[in-house]
Amino acid sequence: xxxxxxxxxxxxxxxxxILLTVSxxxxxxxxxxxxxARAYAGPLSTNEQVEEVRRQFGLDQPLIEQYWTFLKGLFxxxxxxxxxxxxxxxxxxxxxxxxxxxxxxxxxxxxxLVSIPLGVWMARRADTRRELxxxxxxxxxxxxxxxxxxxxxxTVFAVLIPVLPASGFTTWGGLVLPTVTxxxxxxxLISRMVRREMVANFGAPYLxxxxxxxxxxxxxxxxxxxxxxxxPVVTALGTRFAAMLNGVVVVxxxxxxxxxxxxxxxxLETRDYPLIVTTVLVTSVLAVLVQLLVDLCYPLLxxxxxxxxxxx
Amino acid sequence: MTDALHSxxxxxxxxxxxxxxxxxxxxxxxxxxxxxxxxxxxxxxxxNRSLVSLDNKLNQFDAAVTVQRAVxxxxxxxTPDLKIQPVLAESFQLTAPTEWTVRLRSGIRYSDNSxxxxxxxxxxxxxxxxxxxxxxxxxxxEWPRVVKVDDQTFKLRTDAPLPVLDYLxxxxxxxxxxxxxxxxxxxxxxxxxYVVTAADRGAGNYQLAINPNYWGTRPTxxxxxxxxxxxxxxxxxxxxxxxxxxxxxxxxxxxxxxxGLPGVQIENRPGTRIxxxxxxxxxxxxHPLADVRVREALSYAINGDALINDIxxxxxxxxxGVVPPGLSGAAAVGGFRYDPAKARQMLTGLGxxxxxxxxxxxxxxxxxxxQVMEAVYEMLRAVGVRVTxxxxxxGGDISAWRQGRAGDWDLLANGYPSSTGLAITVLQxxxxxxxxxxxxxxxxxxxxxxxxxxxxxxxxxxxxxxRRTQLLTQAQQTVWNTWPAMWAFAPKAVVARRERVTGxxxxxxxxxDLTQLRLAQ
Numbered sequence: 090x091x092x093x094x095x096x097x098x099x100x101x102x103x104x105x106x107i108l109l110t111v112s113x114x115x116x117x118x119x120x121x122x123x124x125x126a127r128a129y130a131g132p133l134s135t136n137e138q139v140e141e142v143r144r145q146f147g148l149d150q151p152l153i154e155q156y157w158t159f160l161k162g163l164f165x166x167x168x169x170x171x172x173x174x175x176x177x178x179x180x181x182x183x184x185x186x187x188x189x190x191x192x193x194x195x196x197x198x199x200x201x202l203v204s205i206p207l208g209v210w211m212a213r214r215a216d217t218r219r220e221l222x223x224x225x226x227x228x229x230x231x232x233x234x235x236x237x238x239x240x241x242x243x244t245v246f247a248v249l250i251p252v253l254p255a256s257g258f259t260t261w262g263g264l265v266l267p268t269v270t271x272x273x274x275x276x277x278l279i280s281r282m283v284r285r286e287m288v289a290n291f292g293a294p295y296l297x298x299x300x301x302x303x304x305x306x307x308x309x310x311x312x313x314x315x316x317x318x319x320x321p322v323v324t325a326l327g328t329r330f331a332a333m334l335n336g337v338v339v340v341x342x343x344x345x346x347x348x349x350x351x352x353x354x355x356x357l358e359t360r361d362y363p364l365i366v367t368t369v370l371v372t373s374v375l376a377v378l379v380q381l382l383v384d385l386c387y388p389l390l391x392x393x394x395x396x397x398x399x400x401x
Numbered sequence: 402m403t404d405a406l407h408s409x410x411x412x413x414x415x416x417x418x419x420x421x422x423x424x425x426x427x428x429x430x431x432x433x434x435x436x437x438x439x440x441x442x443x444x445x446x447x448x449n450r451s452l453v454s455l456d457n458k459l460n461q462f463d464a465a466v467t468v469q470r471a472v473x474x475x476x477x478x479x480t481p482d483l484k485i486q487p488v489l490a491e492s493f494q495l496t497a498p499t500e501w502t503v504r505l506r507s508g509i510r511y512s513d514n515s516x517x518x519x520x521x522x523x524x525x526x527x528x529x530x531x532x533x534x535x536x537x538x539x540x541x542x543e544w545p546r547v548v549k550v551d552d553q554t555f556k557l558r559t560d561a562p563l564p565v566l567d568y569l570x571x572x573x574x575x576x577x578x579x580x581x582x583x584x585x586x587x588x589x590x591x592x593x594x595y596v597v598t599a600a601d602r603g604a605g606n607y608q609l610a611i612n613p614n615y616w617g618t619r620p621t622x623x624x625x626x627x628x629x630x631x632x633x634x635x636x637x638x639x640x641x642x643x644x645x646x647x648x649x650x651x652x653x654x655x656x657x658x659x660x661g662l663p664g665v666q667i668e669n670r671p672g673t674r675i676x677x678x679x680x681x682x683x684x685x686x687x688h689p690l691a692d693v694r695v696r697e698a699l700s701y702a703i704n705g706d707a708l709i710n711d712i713x714x715x716x717x718x719x720x721x722g723v724v725p726p727g728l729s730g731a732a733a734v735g736g737f738r739y740d741p742a743k744a745r746q747m748l749t750g751l752g753x754x755x756x757x758x759x760x761x762x763x764x765x766x767x768x769x770x771x772q773v774m775e776a777v778y779e780m781l782r783a784v785g786v787r788v789t790x791x792x793x794x795x796g797g798d799i800s801a802w803r804q805g806r807a808g809d810w811d812l813l814a815n816g817y818p819s820s821t822g823l824a825i826t827v828l829q830x831x832x833x834x835x836x837x838x839x840x841x842x843x844x845x846x847x848x849x850x851x852x853x854x855x856x857x858x859x860x861x862x863x864x865x866x867x868r869r870t871q872l873l874t875q876a877q878q879t880v881w882n883t884w885p886a887m888w889a890f891a892p893k894a895v896v897a898r899r900e901r902v903t904g905x906x907x908x909x910x911x912x913x914d915l916t917q918l919r920l921a922q
Contacts, residue, residue, distance in 0.1 A: 122797055122798050123798060124801065127801075133817070133830060136804075136842060175454070181602075183603075184601070185603045188603070188604065243638060247642045247644075248641055251642045254642075255635065256628075256630055257628055259606070259628070342631075343632075345629075345630045345631065345632055347601075347603060347629070351631065358794075358795050
């Protein structure tokens, strides 16, 4: 399959995935309890005022008509006006997106830089005491919920020893604690996976042959074994990254991070339909793009892989 | 094919470049030290809600007022003790029953150096009127018309007497007419002591600097950073670490945490909001709660002192009537008393046995809401009343329940604010129900007592202050006699500040004047 055909097929699939996702969310949030018009108009408003708000936002229309309006808006770039921000929903989400992107990229970079060497180190020392200690540490990292890790880091480094900011992103230092909070869990997960893949490759016959031919250990590890392990590892990193783009909600709330995660919490509280759907749309597009990028990387990482075909 | 461009090394380099780019793109604010501490001349304020607007047509939440009024001003303002004071108006006088004459202060200019004009006032009123779902609009019985007399003078005319218009106008912020519209104004020109120098609506962060054209006394704080920290824990931690100087909306639990900490001070004063356990007045005749004596009896079951001291940590004050005691025109017409024996005796005497009640409320409606409701549950059970509690999440269906459209209930725990500092505003909103309003379910939980409504209407239109006060007292006594609530309290306005901030004069409406603040070096 040519690259262009593959890309076209994947983009078509991605488009359908995104459309289905936002359509499902569009319908489900309208079926959920709560009246956004009343929430917006305030508890002291009269019925007349609430009806006016309902008319203003088109909530008085039948569901199918609202959906049709949404679809027309989707293709013209108008995703509606956020009830609570009184601004185009897309603008509100795009205002927050850089913060989530910053945090996600920062976390995935730290995860990659730490977890791969750590996983390799564990694999090379498999079943030793030092590996056991690292194993315990990674299991602990995997077991600690992010809200707990975040609060502990916050308590130590922002309150007891105030060397880092406690909340928001007013300075570069503000990136450290949320990044570390996310990275701890991801490092634990990815490093254990790297270890598993590397151990499997270290025991493979091709490595024994290469070693007998006098290939150095460094080359064996980083080119031969890691080359084979790279596809599942990159897949895992891509999946984790895509998940982060969907809003690292808990971490954003703990650190008052002004990203998409905390925005969507607020949007759900206020039943801000346009904002909820737009957030889902934007993060879905990003997540799908990341997955596509990961897929496109496969042939580069493993020459046996051809796009659209399974590994032989 | 793997060429040089697509080598693993190049891919890694590109990924890192993208990462750095994204990170750089996200950093939009400055004026903080590397540890996040504010600079020497910068005041850092953290708000509990996002300041999506520097206008107050819709967003009138308490703490926002402080920032909104630092940028835009009204003709008048409420002083910390809820008296009216001219601001953009030099004089604001009632010159006929349906006419106020206003003279603008001379020489006042906006931050862009344009003059404050009569037309701006007319446009401001028009914008507030046309704002959909506008919160403040509900307090205007009718919109006054602006009749220009000369460049400095105009009249505000109404069809019916509106003797509290000077208070109402304290909420109408003035902007140049050309820049005003019936939408929230997020940045822009104002006549206040500060101008917006940077705004990140996404993060809810604003940076203010002194307005060089400000007509009043120049503030001493050079810069103000406004941040949005929705989580109370984040606000408390940020204050403790010195990252922010002032935080608002603090629950009693957090006050306990902050009290006694070095470098931190708590400011509080009685607020303008009433929170109460309000009966459902839509009960049919014959239902126990339709009987005023039953409503009175049940009130003796509530140990208000215990709730105030043990759960609410004295962050509230009891209400000796039907409106918060600090409001202008408030009268002490009654009081809640704890006497469970009397409650039991009265209920038995009235033949009320096996009474069961459903109490509803929304999470976060007031500090410690869940604990208070659980305590109320026990107190009522102690006098033989079975209680069901139903809590609603914010944004849920509580409104439909309040209107009686979603189901039946007996008691609602919620609050009512006063943005004017006047008792009449609260009375009008809660107790001036009519049969017509009830048709559309726009009364306050079905409260329709014609005698009270008439007294409130007469007080609203009464020009003579002494007579108005008398009518207001009568109205409050009439309402009290109907025992509308089982218990009521007025939460204090609470703010915590770092000690380096001085000169804070907290208003009862939970706001303060930024121009009065000082920062210790």
